[in-house]
Each structure stands twice: as structure tokens, then as C-alpha cells.
Amino acid sequence: MKTLLLALFSLFLINLAIGQISYSIPEEMPKGSLVGNIAHDLGLNTKRFISGKAKIHTRNSLEYVKLNRERGLLFVKEKIDREALCTEVTVCSLDFQIILENPIEFYTVTVQITDVNDNAPTFEKSEMNFKISESATPGVEFVLERAEDNDVGINGVQKYELKPSDNFALKLHNNPNDKKNVEMVLQKPLDRETEEQINLVLTAIDGGDPQMSGTMLIVITVLDANDNAPRFTQKTYKAALTENSPIGTVVATVTASDADQGSYGKITYSITSTQANVKKIFEIKEENGEVSLIGNIDFEKNKLIEIIIGATDDGGLTDSCKLIIEVQDINDNKPEISIMSKSNVISEDAVVNTVVTVINIEDNDSGENGKVKCFFTENMPFVLKMSANNFYSLVTDNELDRETYSEYNITVICSDEGVPSLSSSVTLTLQISDVNDNTPVFERSSYEAYIVENNTPGVSIFTVKATDNDWNQNARVSYILEDSSVNGVPVSSYVSVSADSGVIHAVRSFDYEQIKDFHFRVRAQDGGSPPLSSNVTVKILIQDQNDNPPQVLYPVQTGGSMVAEMVPRSADVGYLVTKVVAVDVDSGQNAWLSYKLQKASYRALFEVGLQIGEIRTIRQVTDKDAVKQRLTVIVEDNGQPSRSATVIVNVAVADSFPEVLSEFTDFPHNKEYNDNLTFYLVLALAVVSFLFITCLVVIISVKIYRWRQSRILYHSSLPVIPYYPPRYSDTLGTGTLPHVYNYEVCRTTDSRKSDCKFGGAGSQNMLIMDPSTTGTMQRLNKNYPSGQRAALSFSYRHC
Numbered sequence: 001m002k003t004l005l006l007a008l009f010s011l012f013l014i015n016l017a018i019g020q021i022s023y024s025i026p027e028e029m030p031k032g033s034l035v036g037n038i039a040h041d042l043g044l045n046t047k048r049f050i051s052g053k054a055k056i057h058t059r060n061s062l063e064y065v066k067l068n069r070e071r072g073l074l075f076v077k078e079k080i081d082r083e084a085l086c087t088e089v090t091v092c093s094l095d096f097q098i099i100l101e102n103p104i105e106f107y108t109v110t111v112q113i114t115d116v117n118d119n120a121p122t123f124e125k126s127e128m129n130f131k132i133s134e135s136a137t138p139g140v141e142f143v144l145e146r147a148e149d150n151d152v153g154i155n156g157v158q159k160y161e162l163k164p165s166d167n168f169a170l171k172l173h174n175n176p177n178d179k180k181n182v183e184m185v186l187q188k189p190l191d192r193e194t195e196e197q198i199n200l201v202l203t204a205i206d207g208g209d210p211q212m213s214g215t216m217l218i219v220i221t222v223l224d225a226n227d228n229a230p231r232f233t234q235k236t237y238k239a240a241l242t243e244n245s246p247i248g249t250v251v252a253t254v255t256a257s258d259a260d261q262g263s264y265g266k267i268t269y270s271i272t273s274t275q276a277n278v279k280k281i282f283e284i285k286e287e288n289g290e291v292s293l294i295g296n297i298d299f300e301k302n303k304l305i306e307i308i309i310g311a312t313d314d315g316g317l318t319d320s321c322k323l324i325i326e327v328q329d330i331n332d333n334k335p336e337i338s339i340m341s342k343s344n345v346i347s348e349d350a351v352v353n354t355v356v357t358v359i360n361i362e363d364n365d366s367g368e369n370g371k372v373k374c375f376f377t378e379n380m381p382f383v384l385k386m387s388a389n390n391f392y393s394l395v396t397d398n399e400l401d402r403e404t405y406s407e408y409n410i411t412v413i414c415s416d417e418g419v420p421s422l423s424s425s426v427t428l429t430l431q432i433s434d435v436n437d438n439t440p441v442f443e444r445s446s447y448e449a450y451i452v453e454n455n456t457p458g459v460s461i462f463t464v465k466a467t468d469n470d471w472n473q474n475a476r477v478s479y480i481l482e483d484s485s486v487n488g489v490p491v492s493s494y495v496s497v498s499a500d501s502g503v504i505h506a507v508r509s510f511d512y513e514q515i516k517d518f519h520f521r522v523r524a525q526d527g528g529s530p531p532l533s534s535n536v537t538v539k540i541l542i543q544d545q546n547d548n549p550p551q552v553l554y555p556v557q558t559g560g561s562m563v564a565e566m567v568p569r570s571a572d573v574g575y576l577v578t579k580v581v582a583v584d585v586d587s588g589q590n591a592w593l594s595y596k597l598q599k600a601s602y603r604a605l606f607e608v609g610l611q612i613g614e615i616r617t618i619r620q621v622t623d624k625d626a627v628k629q630r631l632t633v634i635v636e637d638n639g640q641p642s643r644s645a646t647v648i649v650n651v652a653v654a655d656s657f658p659e660v661l662s663e664f665t666d667f668p669h670n671k672e673y674n675d676n677l678t679f680y681l682v683l684a685l686a687v688v689s690f691l692f693i694t695c696l697v698v699i700i701s702v703k704i705y706r707w708r709q710s711r712i713l714y715h716s717s718l719p720v721i722p723y724y725p726p727r728y729s730d731t732l733g734t735g736t737l738p739h740v741y742n743y744e745v746c747r748t749t750d751s752r753k754s755d756c757k758f759g760g761a762g763s764q765n766m767l768i769m770d771p772s773t774t775g776t777m778q779r780l781n782k783n784y785p786s787g788q789r790a791a792l793s794f795s796y797r798h799c
């Protein structure tokens with residue numbers, strides 16, 4: 001094949017060898033390879049070559065080609081390396097001359113050496129290193145080293161290839177022979193985080209046949225850029241925290257990561273919430289994301305706290321997450337009681353179910369901790385009713401009575417159901433207002449009062465008092481005297497009642513001897529509206545006063561009378577001379593009379609019975625005793641002070657009337673007066689005797705009539721109306737009268753010794769003092785007619 005090619009070349013060159021001859025041979029022909037048939041090409045025969053001693057002349061001594069004169073052929077003497085011979089000269093040729101002698105002939109031969117692809121493209125360095133930041137933007141160009149190929153032309157570097165071509169593309173210049181370097185253009189951003197180092201192979205390929213190539217390794221170190229923001233592991237974190245947790249409690253830890261390296265990957269945590277209070281309550285550790293409590297956490301203020309946490313790397317990239325803290329309630333709030341409406345005063349006649357107070361309960365805790373129940377402990381006529389939404393109303397559930405309880409202190413306790421339970425209480429003071437529901441009540445069901453007669457008008461006798469359990473005006477009692485009449489006279493003329501004080505005043509002076517007692521009603525009325533009233537009976541008893549002196553009925557004291565009792569000189573000891581009869585209109589002790597001799601004309605002859613007033617002799621009459629005896633008898637009642645009366649009793653101690661007369665005429669009066677006196681005396685005696693007898697007859701007939709009447713009464717056992725003089729109970733006390741005085745005055749004329757006798761039940765004129773009933777005196781026939789007394793006194797004269 002080589003030979004064929006040479007032949008072709010030779011054929012071609014012959015035509016050109018007119019002036020000069022050119023040959024073209026590829027480089028690297030082995031030694032002895034034929035270059036061309038020069039003899040032929042010069043039109044010379046080989047004999048000429050021999051004769052002409054043809055030889056090759058070169059300027060430089062190095063001979064690549066040798067001439068075979070005998071055959072007229074040119075051969076390769078030395079292996080020709082075009083690259084060594086011509087380096088980069090594109091047309092590489094050897095120029096030499098063939099010189100012939102005899103005649104000298106001069107031929108220029110040019111042997112053109114054609115390139116053979118015997119060199120592969122080569123890179124100066126086997127490796128190129130680049131450090132490219134991952135933040136480099138596409139389009140950035142990086143200059144690469146060119147590959148060198150000693151071959152020329154088509155055998156030179158024809159193209160480059162870069163593999164893998166993910167991130168970079170090659171940019172070649174139009175003229176591949178241009179010395180400009182190949183450039184690598186970033187097509188797609190780099191990411192250190194996916195590929196920290198990229199190895200590319202740049203291949204240079206020539207156009208020879210066979211193709212040859214050279215490679216270079218391009219090592220790209222991707223430099224980190226802060227292209228990664230920190231990333232939280234969760235977008236939302238959740239944590240729970242009980243309220244009132246101590247400061248320092250770690251609530252949660254958030255974590256973020258950053259794919260960048262170094263400071264770009266260093267994360268700083270911070271709370272970025274805009275809520276100011278969140279920053280006061282929580283803090284986060286910059287370096288590890290630990291969130292801890294630095295303030296007080298109150299469920300009642302924040303049930304759910306949202307904290308925004310940011311993570312920042314040193315390159316300034318950030319991420320944020322949310323930390324949701326659920327605050328858990330603990331029972332730290334007391335129920336709060338507020339009084340919505342309240343009446344301080346309620347009327348005692350308020351109906352059952354009257355609302356007194358409405359209270360509202362608030363407990364800021366939630367759940368069981370905020371569930372509140374209210375109650376009160378005391379047993380009171382109220383009940384707490386729960387209405388909706390923590391409202392309680394306190395209503396009455398029973399009737400109220402101000403008079404029993406005028407004030408209630410109701411302590412309402414409200415406690416929640418937390419564990420432990422918290423409670424609070426409120427005390428409501430409720431006044432019960434009065435209603436006029438109580439009538440005045442007298443202290444006693446009836447009153448009895450005493451007043452001593454002869455009182456001064458206007459004196460206060462007694463006080464009645466009524467009380468009213470109501471209050472104030474409803475309890476202000478006024479006393480009113482009820483109209484009635486006593487013995488036909490309005491009671492108001494006897495007594496008056498002070499409306500305010502209940503003091504009963506006597507309006508007039510009372511006389512026991514006229515009225516002994518009376519009664520009336522006093523009404524007590526309160527000031528309510530309408531008023532209530534009650535009444536009471538008051539009995540006034542008038543007490544006797546010793547205001548009447550005894551009255552001597554016998555002997556009758558007439559101015560000039562010379563009445564004398566006759567005592568015979570032969571009278572025995574104990575002879576009854578006469579009896580002084582006196583009465584006292586007072587009663588009781590005030591009427592209890594005693595008799596005493598004040599002064600006797602002869603001391604030892606007479607005595608007076610202390611109680612009965614009988615004058616008796618106490619010794620035999622002697623001659624020495626004067627005819628005329630004058631006895632002064634003092635009749636005294638037992639009142640305090642006692643009152644008394646004196647009576648003078650003339651006693652004539654004589655056996656005959658003339659003696660008496662003579663004696664009495666000797667009285668120190670003039671005779672004429674005495675004569676007249678005697679005359680009048682006798683006349684009076686006669687008249688009186690007549691009158692007496694007449695009276696006696698009338699009285700006896702009346703008496704007999706009455707006696708028969710009283711017998712009937714007696715047998716019909718009519719009750720005897722008792723009379724209790726009040727003074728007795730006072731003055732006698734326990735003192736009792738030792739005897740029963742049954743005291744009868746006889747009316748016989750002939751019995752001198754036994755005309756007065758004791759005893760005699762059924763007697764009409766009787767004063768009984770019964771010792772069995774203390775201070776009780778029964779008096780019968782109290783209205784002893786004075787006429788009858790007079791009659792009695794006369795009867796004594798005839799005893």
C-alpha cells in the first residue's frame with residue numbers, strides 16, 4: 001500500500017519536475033523506503049547518474065534522504081519525524097539539490113513531509129483543581145488548559161469533551177488552533193450539600209485516523225455558601241406546663257439543623273414572639289434551644305401560650321417554629337363572691353320565698369377547680385337557691401319573727417371542688433324589721449291596789465305596766481281608762497290613768513266609810529297602725545284610816561245632866577255599876593275599842609273592863625266612900641295613832657234615891673239652880689222614859705219581825721258575805737285575836753249580875769274574829785242603826 005501511495009506521488013511529481021522536482025512522503029517512513037525515482041523524474045538515465053557522479057547536497061549536514069545512483073532512486077536514509085523537523089510549521093519539506101558533474105547539472109528536489117497522526121493530544125497537567133463556591137451563578141466561565149498535539153492539521157486536536165456534563169458545558173472557540181484556552185461554563189448551580197467534590201474528565205480528541213485523545217482530570221471542590229437556612233425538626237412543638245411552676249422549669253427543647261458548614265451551620269436560637277409578656281416569662285438558651293420558665297405562669301391569664309422561636313445561622317438565614325404551651329390549671333384561685341343585690345332589712349311578715357340577696361360566684365380556675373358550691377351552716381329560716389350561671393339567691397323558707405331573732409348573720413361559704421378545695425365566705429347581716437304583730441301584755445292578769453282613805457286628790461295609787469314585744473312605735477304602749485261607772489258615777493271621777501306611764505292617780509279623796517272598793521278596766525294600746533290593745537281589770541281597795549274617834553253612846557253626855565249610877569252600899573265586890581258603850585265607825589283595829597279609867601274619885605273602888613267597858617266595884621263599899629263618885633273613862637281605839645273619847649260617869653254610892661239627891665244637891669252649884677235642875681231632870685226622865693217605852697215597843701216589834709225573817713234566812717243557809725278589812729292583814733300580820741268575841745247585850749231589866757253573858761250563837765249582834773283565817777274579820781249586821789244603840793244604852797239603865 002505504501003508503495004502504491006509512493007507511486008502515486010511519484011507520478012504526480014514527475015510532471016512538476018521540469019524546473020524542480022518535488023516529492024511528498026509521510027513522516028516516519030522506515031529507513032530505506034523509496035522516496036522517488038529521481039533519475040526518471042529528471043529525464044535522465046541512470047548512466048548519467050553514474051557518470052555525473054550524482055550526489056545530494058544539503059545545507060545542513062543532516063541527511064534524511066540518500067540517493068542510489070545506480071538505480072536513480074531516492075530512499076529514506078533517516079526516519080523523518082515531521083514534528084522534530086518542522087515542529088509547528090504546517091508545510092514541512094526537505095529541500096536539497098542533486099548535483100551532477102560532467103556537465104554539472106543542478107536540480108532542486110523538495111521532499112514534502114506529510115504529517116502522520118502519531119501524536120495524541122496531551123495536557124500539560126494531568127489534573128486541574130478548581131474551588132468553586134456553590135453560590136456561583138450559572139454562566140460563570142472557567143478557563144481550562146488546552147491540550148497539545150504535535151500533529152498538525154487534521155491530526156491536531158480537533159475537539160474536547162467534558163464528562164460528566166451535569167453542571168458544566170464546554171465553550172470552544174471557533175478556531176481550534178487559536179491559542180485561547182478552552183472554557184468551562186457553569187450551567188447548573190452547584191450544591192455542596194449534595195456533592196462536595198466533582199471530578200470531571202476533559203478529553204481532547206484529534207482528527208487523525210485512528211483518532212487519538214488525551215484526558216485531564218478536573219477536580220472541582222464545591223465551596224460552601226450559606227445557601228441553607230436552618231430547619232427546625234418540627235414546625236410546631238407542643239408542651240404542657242402546670243401553672244405556678246417554679247422558675248427555671250425546662251418547658252421544651254426545640255432543635256433546628258443547618259446543612260451548611262461551619263459558621264453557616266451554627267444555629268442561634270431566640271424567641272421572636274412579638275408578645276412582650278412571652279419574653280418576660282420564657283427564655284431560650286441560644287445554643288441549644290432549651291426553653292425554660294423565668295416568670296410566673298398563670299392559667300387564668302394564658303391557657304395556651306404560643307411562642308415563636310427563631311433559629312439563625314451566622315450567615316443570617318433563619319427559620320422559625322411555633323412552641324405551643326398548654327398551661328394546666330391547678331386550684332390556685334379561691335371562689336370570688338360578689339353580692340349582686342342585697343336587702344339589709346326585711347320585714348318580719350315577709351312571705352316565704354322572698355329573695356333577700358343574690359350573690360354571684362366566680363372561680364377563675366377551670367374544670368373541677370372552678371366548680372363552686374355554696375352553703376351556710378347555721379340553722380336559719382333561709383335557703384340558698386342556685387340559679388343559672390353561678391348565681392345564688394338567698395330566700396326565706398320559713399316565717400320570720402323579729403321578736404325571736406331581730407338580726408341574722410348569715411355566713412355563706414363557697415368552696416370549689418379542687419383538691420385541696422379552696423373556699424371563701426361572706427357574712428350577710430340581715431335586720432328583721434318590725435310589724436305590729438304583738439299586743440301589749442299586762443304584767444299581771446288583774447291588779448289589786450290599796451289606797452288609804454283620806455288621800456290627797458291626785459296622789460298616785462299604783463302603776464300598771466304592759467309590755468309589747470314589738471319595736472319602737474309598735475311597742476309604745478299608751479294606757480287608757482275604760483269608761484265604766486262606780487255607784488253610778490263615771491269612774492273617771494275616781495281615778496285617772498297617765499297615758500304614758502300607766503300611773504293611776506286618785507282624782508278625789510276616798511272615804512272608806514263611803515266606799516270600800518271599786519274596780520275598772522285599763523286598756524293598753526300600742527302605737528302601731530292599726531294599733532293593738534288589751535285590757536286589764538284593776539281593783540282598788542280603800543283602806544281604813546283611824547279618822548273617826550270612838551263615840552260614846554252610853555252614858556249619854558249632856559251638858560248639865562246629873563245622871564248618876566246608883567251603887568248600894570251593900571254592893572258586893574264585882575258589882576256591875578254600869579257599862580260604857582262606845583262605837584267607832586272605823587273598822588278593824590281602828591274600831592277596836594278599849595276602856596280605861598283615867599281618874600277615879602276614889603281610887604280603889606271601881607275598875608273598868610278593858611275591852612267590854614263594864615264598870616264594877618272591886619271592894620266593899622265603906623262608909624268612908626263618898627256618895628258622889630266621878631269616874632272618867634277613856635275610850636280608845638286601836639288605830640295608829642289612836643283616837644279616844646272621854647266619858648264622865650257619875651256614880652252615887654247610896655242606898656236610897658233621896659240620899660243621892662241630897663248628896664247631889666250639895667254639888668257646888670247654887671240651890672236654885674239645883675232645884676231647877678232636879679225639876680228638869682225629873683221632867684226629862686219622864687219624857688225620856690215615855691219616849692223610850694214607845695221606842696222600845698216599836699223596836700221590839702220590828703226586831704221580832706226581823707228576827708223571824710232572819711230565821712228564815714238562816715235556815716235557808718244563805719252565804720254570809722265576807723268582809724276582809726285590808727288593814728288587818730297589814731297591822732296584825734300573823735297576830736291573831738285569841739278569842740272569839742261573841743258579844744251580846746241583854747235587854748232584860750232585872751238581872752243585875754248576869755245580864756251580860758258571853759256566847760250565844762245565832763245572836764244578831766255579833767262581832768266574830770275568826771283566828772283560823774288570818775286577818776279576816778267577819779262582821780255581821782254592820783249597819784248597826786244608831787237608834788238601836790241609843791235604845792241599848794237605855795236598857796242598861798234598867799239592868
Ligand SMILES: *[C@@H]1O[C@H](CO)[C@@H](O)[C@H](O)[C@H]1NC(C)=O
Nearest residue numbers: 300333334335336362363364
Ligand atoms: C378572675 O379573673 C378576672 C378577669 O378574668 C379578674 O378580674 C379577677 O380579679 C380574677 N379573680 C381572682 C380572684 O383572681
Ligand SMILES: *[C@@H]1O[C@H](CO)[C@@H](O)[C@H](O)[C@H]1NC(C)=O
Nearest residue numbers: 405406407408409410427429
Ligand atoms: C352579727 O355580727 C355583728 C358584727 O359582726 C354583731 O355585732 C352582731 O351581734 C351579730 N349578730 C348576731 C345575731 O349574731
Ligand SMILES: *[C@@H]1O[C@H](CO)[C@@H](O)[C@H](O)[C@H]1NC(C)=O
Nearest residue numbers: 482521523533534535536537
Ligand atoms: C277586755 O279584754 C277581754 C279579754 O281579756 C275582752 O274580751 C274584752 O272585749 C276587752 N274589753 C274591751 C273593752 O276591749
